[in-house]
Amino acid sequence: MVEVKKTFVSASDCDFIVAEVKERESAWKFYKDIYVLGNSFYRHLISTNFDRESAWKIYTETFDTDSFGQSILHTRLQDLYGVYSVRYIKKFSRPGYQIITQETPRIWHYDDEKLRYPYEYVFSDYKSFDYFDEVFTFTLMLTDGDFTYEYYPQTETKYKEEPEFYCRKHHGLLGDECDCDLKDPVKLTYGKGDLIIAKDRYLHRVGGSSFANDPRITLQGHGVRKNNILYIYW
Numbered sequence: 001m002v003e004v005k006k007t008f009v010s011a012s013d014c015d016f017i018v019a020e021v022k023e024r025e026s027a028w029k030f031y032k033d034i035y036v037l038g039n040s041f042y043r044h045l046i047s048t049n050f051d052r053e054s055a056w057k058i059y060t061e062t063f064d065t066d067s068f069g070q071s072i073l074h075t076r077l078q079d080l081y082g083v084y085s086v087r088y089i090k091k092f093s094r095p096g097y098q099i100i101t102q103e104t105p106r107i108w109h110y111d112d113e114k115l116r117y118p119y120e121y122v123f124s125d126y127k128s129f130d131y132f133d134e135v136f137t138f139t140l141m142l143t144d145g146d147f148t149y150e151y152y153p154q155t156e157t158k159y160k161e162e163p164e165f166y167c168r169k170h171h172g173l174l175g176d177e178c179d180c181d182l183k184d185p186v187k188l189t190y191g192k193g194d195l196i197i198a199k200d201r202y203l204h205r206v207g208g209s210s211f212a213n214d215p216r217i218t219l220q221g222h223g224v225r226k227n228n229i230l231y232i233y234w
């Protein structure tokens with residue numbers, strides 16, 4: 001399931017959050033084609049060629065951000081998932097910001113970075129990713145622009161199942177030229193203040209642009225639910 005929660009955060013709160021992110025520009029880190037404010041384990045994995053131990057060392061030695069946007073996201077998610085307690089994970093960092101200042105390649109992909117986090121350091125009885133009852137990716141759009149989230153509903157897989165690509169050639173594909181049956185993706189439009197919630201995993205890509213004046217800034221986070229607690233982290 002992928003859904004858009006319209007006006008999850010008000011426009012004025014978005015402006016406040018964006019002002020805070022821009023104030024901290026000296027703390028932005030550049031990774032390949034995007035800037036990041038915050039501490040993302042996955043970025044450290046990429047930068048260490050997926051050496052989990054080295055990535056963990058950098059991750060735990062990097063200061064976690066504390067921002068107005070994070071507390072707003074936490075409060076709103078708690079309102080949305082009222083029956084569950086929404087919590088940060090003490091040993092993991094809180095959600096963080098992605099700042100994109102130029103067009104980036106729109107590649108079809110699955111979000112599988114969540115599988116690589118060292119959950120065993122947090123949950124003593126953790127063995128594999130099917131430990132969790134539900135899995136989420138959250139994207140909160142903070143700036144103006146025409147953006148889309150495109151996905152193929154037929155490529156849904158649960159994390160509890162073995163990953164099974166509908167079309168292997170589509171994973172990492174730039175553009176739409178493929179000889180398989182995947183055509184006409186569902187396009188969800190979203191704008192400033194809207195939250196995208198992607199449950200489980202889909203072949204998807206981000207679309208839309210408007211980088212003429214301002215960067216595209218999002219607050220990103222992962223979520224895993226175990227029993228009655230929804231843990232959010234990055």
Ligand SMILES: [Zn+2]
Pocket residue numbers: 167168169170178179180181182
């Ligand atoms: Zn294909």
